[in-house]
Amino acid sequence: MSTMPAPFTADDYRARMTRAAEAAADAGLAGVLVAPGPDLVYLTGYRPAATERLTLLVLAAGHDPVLVVPTLEAPDAEEAPGASALTLRDWTDGRDPYAVTAPLLDGDGRFGVSDNAWAMHLLGLQKELPGTSYVALTEALPMLRAVKDERELLRLEAAGAAADEVYGEILQVRFAGRRETDIASDLAALLMRFGHSQVDFTVVGSGPNGANPHHEAGDRTIAEGDMVVLDFGGLKHGYGSDTSRTVHVGEPSVAEQRVHDVVREAQQAGFGAVRPGASCQDVDRAARAVITEFGYGKNFIHRTGHGIGVTTHEPPYMIEGEEQPLVPGMCFSVEPGIYLPGRFGVRIEDIVTVTEDGGRRFNNTPREMAVVE
Missing domain, CATH: 3.40.350.10 (Creatinase/prolidase N-terminal domain)
Incomplete structure (x- = not known):
């Protein structure tokens, strides 16, 4: 704590x-x-x-x-x-x-x-x-709250570290045979346990539900062989956390692993584009280019990122057409995804901040696909 x-x-x-x-x-x-x-x-x-x-x-x-x-x-x-x-x-x-x-x-x-x-x-x-x-x-005034000072950055860092603790704990629970709402409740309780004062969302998209980026956790029972998208966050010390990882119940197929690897490469490319003077759209372009190269461009159906601060979604936005330059202290998500209707979805998300010479992640859990029971 x-x-x-x-x-x-x-x-x-x-x-x-x-x-x-x-x-x-x-x-x-x-x-x-x-x-x-x-x-x-x-x-x-x-x-x-x-x-x-x-x-x-x-x-x-x-x-x-x-x-x-x-x-x-x-x-x-x-x-x-x-x-x-x-x-x-x-x-x-x-x-x-x-x-x-x-x-x-x-x-x-x-x-x-x-x-x-x-x-x-x-x-x-x-x-x-x-x-x-x-x-x-x-x-x-889109930049009104966009550039954080050192004390704001400390709060965002603490929120990100708490969300990482949550992810580490959720990997230890059983997924198979439980409902999405059960896992969502676990996530909410863990967020509060690790110091959040407010839970904003706990997305649990299992199997075909993962193809809906903002799927509301429902009564679907998670089964062996399911891919499960986890996206959760809230406020700690008045500042936001927001992270996504995609796990698999049991060993994934070759096709599932391939899609996850593409998203992981795209997420790394988006993070690699973060530097002072680059534009918001450069981050989106870098991540989207990888997904398009592997033939999944039409399955990446949302922007690459959003700002975060006293709310979990705020300007700036990492999307084509947003030419706002990145400056040190700006904080936002990098969260590319691939969504295959009727099959599954994959999303990997970190909160990052712009530094004097690049970017720094506030989420540092493994981005490789975790296998859960």
């Missing part, structure tokens, strides 16, 4: 909010509007539930950050790690929260809005300030 890293301070959150406001100004935006969700957690440390009552962080270059909150939630907001770095403006039930927020905004400005903001709140602002316009933060 890893030691809890030092907490982020109010100064850390102040610096993040300042960077976000400055990045918005550089992008030609009047400011950034952040609703409850991962962006708000990243910028302030505050983690309220999203409800019909408006909670909104307003950031604009040259202005102090302001958090608009319902009065009944103000005591919780005041306890947030970044609270001392911002001003709270509360509103009581019966008042119009959009009228309270309007004086904080440029009435003719264009604002970046966190992707998970509720439509009812955005429409309320538009009604109050018809001259404003809005763009999703993923589009306007």
